[in-house]
Amino acid sequence: MRVYYDRDADVNLIKGKKVAVVGYGSQGHAHANNLKESGADQVRVALRPGSKTAEKVKNAGLEVATPDDAAKWADVVMVLTPDELQADLYRDHLAPNMRENAALAFAHGFNIHFKLIEPRPDLDVFMVAPKGPGHLVRSEYSRGAGVPSLLAIEQNASGNAHEIGLSYACAIGSGRAGVIETTFREECETDLFGEQAVLCGGLSALVAAGYETLVEAGYAPEMAYFECLHEVKLIVDLMYEGGLQNVRYSISNTAEYGDYQSGKRIVSPQVKAEMKKVLEEIQSGEFARNWVLECQAGQPNFKAERRRWAEHDIEQVGEKLRGMMPWLAEGKLVDKTKN
Template sequence: MAIMKFGGVDEKVITREEFPLKKAQEVLKNETIAVIGYGIQGPGQSLNLRDNGFRVIVGQRKGGKTWDKAVADGWMTGETLFEIEEAVKRATIIQYLLSDAAQIEVWPRIKSYLTAGKALYFSHGFGITYREKTGIVPPTDIDVILVAPKGSGTSLRRMFLEGRGLNSSYAIFQDATRKALERVIALGIGVGSGYLFETDFKHEVYSDLTGERGTLMGAIQGLLLAQYEVLRENGHTPSEAFNETVEELTQSLMPLFAENGMDWMYANCSTTAQRGALDWMGPFHDATKPVFEKLYKEVASGNEAQRSIDANSKLDYRESLTNELKALHESEMWQVGAVVRKLRPENN
């Protein structure tokens, strides 16, 4: 375990060089890993573990689309693919990768199978951090651990197939066996992490909920839409507004500052762009920081979690969500985006 200095702060980081795949395989050689849920994270994590040589089974509700997807991915009914309760019963490590709402729903059906010495694994701290709201209270004689890849399951799988790794955080909530640390690091390496950095369940979910509602999805969509609307209202064509707002950002600039950092971007653009970016960075920061402070307080108080739980509990939630997503999909900006993507050189 290396101690790395980030912004003057020492953090524990574990790399694949110091904890190679061979060591992870040795740590988990007698374990059976059940991946419960085959939606967002389940496919990527389970397939990466399988390809890395671990003993993996999948637990999923039979008859649904995700069951069929698991079959299509090579999981064999009755051999490596089971109903949820049966998979939990067979496993020594249970990767609980259902959605937060589904975790609450399924928990009463599986908790009796979480017998002494097993490990319960999460990729999101929601269920444990807000356990007084979710009812997810694990037995005291099992390990409770977390590996949270910093990206979607699709990205995790794609990067694995490219020979790369997606960075992940790890945490231990409960160490009943005194093997929780080795277990969680071995699993983190097994699912395809680039490196692993230490956190705890509370900080993972606070940062995750803030990020999803902030720069990863909510804030970025709000910023993009605001700029697009201003350009359109001032006579710019849809194509020009979209290219200047989204296409240049995602196709040209993001790959560059992902590789080299925003400081490098500032140092390697025109003097006109530098001057404007430096001048306007402050007003945007000052305008948005109060929103982020309010968002974080709502997350930390549990209000944001409760809103999510309440929304998912409504009988018409799926219908309402479908309508909201449909409106986003049919908005002018993203309809223009669909056309622009088709015109990219790789698609012609």
């Protein structure tokens, strides 16, 4: 595994390019502002005509353009819209307008790996994928640090795609922490698996199941919330800082003994077997096909699940308890007025 840092890159490469950042959500906001503050003074944010987000972009001192106009103008087009929108965006707005020998970039390998987008052969195609949400990419950069990124090259039409991608990664702050070389396939499949089996699907289901178990046994919902959701951050911060052993060093012997005795019962061999099935569905493209079909149908199941989880008792109890902890709002990562 090759890891690059600021000293390995020529950040002037991206400073000399016209860069279009398509989308201004979590990642788009971070990339565009970090690029600008790194000295890339030719950055435009591409938004659909009439987008309400345009005001936020202008308030940040950035230029707004339509995807069509941005594609005609840019040397590098970084696509940071939701995965499900990217194929149509490329087909209808980017491919017909992108300049010959320009570069097409992504922060996730989904559409390229599963061939939902098949780029023109004259384009460089690279990926710079920060290993953290955009709000963290922005906040770490602002304090002089950075979030590690993955770098992958799919097409190297210019012979310089790697150097341009590395320069871009350093300009958003990742060269301060490390830029790790990978492939679109490896990033995409491991990212989807991590999200589904552990970070999002696995953790959310575990937290909710623990909360429901305590409440159904007659314990106060507030106690269940603190034990099964609120304190997750305390453990994850220790894990983030120094791995699993850092957690076990920091907790009581009683908690550590319970870890060894009960953890393997919760995440049993049957659970691991299901994880393997989840990975197989990702590798085969079954998950991608199902998600594309869900989007083509208007996302009925996705939206129903989103509503169901928003109405879960743990969210109602949590909102009340978080209102008692004003320090949570200080320096929060997500500020919807800016991104």
